[in-house]
Amino acid sequence: MLTIKTIDDININERLYQLNLGPQHPSTHGVLHFLLTLDGEVVVKAEMLIGYTHRGHEKMAENRIYEQFYPNTARMDYLSGMIFNTGYCETVEKLCGIEVPKRAQYVRVITSELNRVASHLLGIMDFVMGIGAYTPFLYGWDDREQILDLLETISGSRLTYNYSRFGGVRVDVDQAFCDGARRFVDRLRGRFKLYKDLITDNIIFIKRTIGVGVISKDVALDYGVTGPTLRGSGVKYDVRKNEPYSSYQDFKFEIPTKEEGDCMARYLVRMAEMEQSLNIIEQALDNLPEGPVRADVPRFITPPAGDCYHSFESARGAVGYYIVSDGTRIPYRIKVRAPSFSNLFVMNKILPGHFVADLVAIFGSIDVTVPEIDR
Amino acid sequence: MNTSYGFKEYVKDIFTGSKSLVIGMGVTLKRLFQPIVTVQYPRQKPIMTPHFRGHIEAILFDDNKSHHCVACGLCARTCPSHVIKVQGEKTKAGDKKYGKKYFIDFTKCSLCGLCVDVCPEKTLKFSNEYELAFFSRWDGVMDLMQRLEERK
Numbered sequence: 001m002l003t004i005k006t007i008d009d010i011n012i013n014e015r016l017y018q019l020n021l022g023p024q025h026p027s028t029h030g031v032l033h034f035l036l037t038l039d040g041e042v043v044v045k046a047e048m049l050i051g052y053t054h055r056g057h058e059k060m061a062e063n064r065i066y067e068q069f070y071p072n073t074a075r076m077d078y079l080s081g082m083i084f085n086t087g088y089c090e091t092v093e094k095l096c097g098i099e100v101p102k103r104a105q106y107v108r109v110i111t112s113e114l115n116r117v118a119s120h121l122l123g124i125m126d127f128v129m130g131i132g133a134y135t136p137f138l139y140g141w142d143d144r145e146q147i148l149d150l151l152e153t154i155s156g157s158r159l160t161y162n163y164s165r166f167g168g169v170r171v172d173v174d175q176a177f178c179d180g181a182r183r184f185v186d187r188l189r190g191r192f193k194l195y196k197d198l199i200t201d202n203i204i205f206i207k208r209t210i211g212v213g214v215i216s217k218d219v220a221l222d223y224g225v226t227g228p229t230l231r232g233s234g235v236k237y238d239v240r241k242n243e244p245y246s247s248y249q250d251f252k253f254e255i256p257t258k259e260e261g262d263c264m265a266r267y268l269v270r271m272a273e274m275e276q277s278l279n280i281i282e283q284a285l286d287n288l289p290e291g292p293v294r295a296d297v298p299r300f301i302t303p304p305a306g307d308c309y310h311s312f313e314s315a316r317g318a319v320g321y322y323i324v325s326d327g328t329r330i331p332y333r334i335k336v337r338a339p340s341f342s343n344l345f346v347m348n349k350i351l352p353g354h355f356v357a358d359l360v361a362i363f364g365s366i367d368v369t370v371p372e373i374d375r
Numbered sequence: 376m377n378t379s380y381g382f383k384e385y386v387k388d389i390f391t392g393s394k395s396l397v398i399g400m401g402v403t404l405k406r407l408f409q410p411i412v413t414v415q416y417p418r419q420k421p422i423m424t425p426h427f428r429g430h431i432e433a434i435l436f437d438d439n440k441s442h443h444c445v446a447c448g449l450c451a452r453t454c455p456s457h458v459i460k461v462q463g464e465k466t467k468a469g470d471k472k473y474g475k476k477y478f479i480d481f482t483k484c485s486l487c488g489l490c491v492d493v494c495p496e497k498t499l500k501f502s503n504e505y506e507l508a509f510f511s512r513w514d515g516v517m518d519l520m521q522r523l524e525e526r527k
Binding site: 022075139153154156171194202 | 402405427489
């Protein structure tokens with residue numbers, strides 16, 4: 001029998017309803033499923049359901065020799081594949097005690113920083129496009145295209161580079177690459193004003209980002225957030241500076257931080273970080289030493305029994321590789337600590353109280369790569 | 376939400392909003408008179424760099440007018456996706472083995488370049504082809520030695 005309720009009879013919990021955002025949603029950067037509990041338009045509770053692109057990279061590592069894991073590393077975070085690739089090689093070199101030539105280290109720094117700039121450009125432009133600005137996106141991708149072309153001339157690939165090898169890099173850089181990199185640095189420095197005009201000073205962008213999605217310092221530290229998201233909350237932590245690896249100690253660069261912790265702060269930190277990356281690239285190009293780009297390593301590497309942890313800064317935060325070797329050519333275990341995982345799940349804490357439309361802004365400003373979470 | 380949003384802020388927002396709109400339009404307008412940066416693909420083909428990684432290809436050497444493959448199978452063993460199959464042949468006992476058939480399944484290849492790195496005879500390279508879409512799965516399986524014969 002139908003009972004008609006008055007407005008006073010409605011239980012508060014019955015007003016809530018659930019909304020599935022994703023897994024096939026244009027703003028979720030891949031396949032990520034948000035299960036939102038909404039009160040009207042306000043998020044009460046948010047659940048992130050991951051695992052749609054799980055490929056078992058860590059398990060695959062246990063069934064193949066160390067060299068055969070190269071292609072997997074770039075496919076975890078496909079936007080900063082060069083950094084992941086280089087980091088894996090550095091971990092195995094640390095485990096084996098291989099000394100990498102100075103020139104190879106510098107080339108790794110240059111290519112990693114170029115990749116970081118490309119990743120930041122994509123992250124920012126995707127964020128901006130997510131909240132409705134389509135024009136800056138095209139300019140950003142024009143710049144990113146220059147980096148991809150540049151990296152293609154040495155590695156032969158545009159996204160999954162496979163450029164680093166144990167003990168160095170695959171192909172030496174030539175003069176054309178160095179000139180191209182310098183041209184790119186000058187070009188991007190000239191473009192920052194355009195981005196300021198189009199994005200930073202835009203009233204819609206300002207209204208949608210300032211004060212939205214504030215991650216306080218304590219929350220960020222509690223959830224293990226790293227990378228630009230952590231630096232946007234005012235914590236000065238960068239693996240490149242705090243635990244220098246691969247001759248990052250030779251370069252002078254700043255760690256940009258912002259105290260606000262909102263979407264705007266994270267965006268500004270990324271922008272400032274791109275400028276710092278350009279500084280690093282310029283210094284590395286100026287002081288590029290001569291010499292070999294690959295140490296004398298055996299064709300198939302056999303690390304001694306033991307374990308090794310190596311941490312490095314990808315475009316999204318601190319990545320860690322933990323390799324356990326049992327003295328054979330096949331790794332016993334490879335564990336990857338991916339930054340996107342902890343960066344994503346801080347949204348559990350900060351989303352309640354925001355509008356659904358703000359979710360897109362917050363998610364874009366955190367800049368998550370889903371295949372890296374799922375692995 | 377900002378509670379102290381009065382008439383003054385409202386007018387100020389309209390003013391700054393119009394200003395940023397004009398600036399944004401100005402950027403677009405300026406772009407209109409600059410050259411096109413995109414490649415008009417089917418009519419205009421991009422030039423690939425020498426290091427571009429298409430599928431692998433056997434190198435044609437001048438000294439024996441053929442490849443240098445000795446069918447050692449290192450590439451097949453190193454391949455992470457197991458897409459390479461090499462068949463060697465000896466014409467008579469005591470002769471050196473040479474590669475007769477070299478199959479790759481390009482549909483599964485991840486283009487890591489380990490086979491090119493590991494080859495002891497340096498007879499493999501990456502091709503410069505980039506239009507690598509197929510209509511069926513078997514179109515991706517190719518015999519490199521046959522392709523080499525066709526190139527001669």
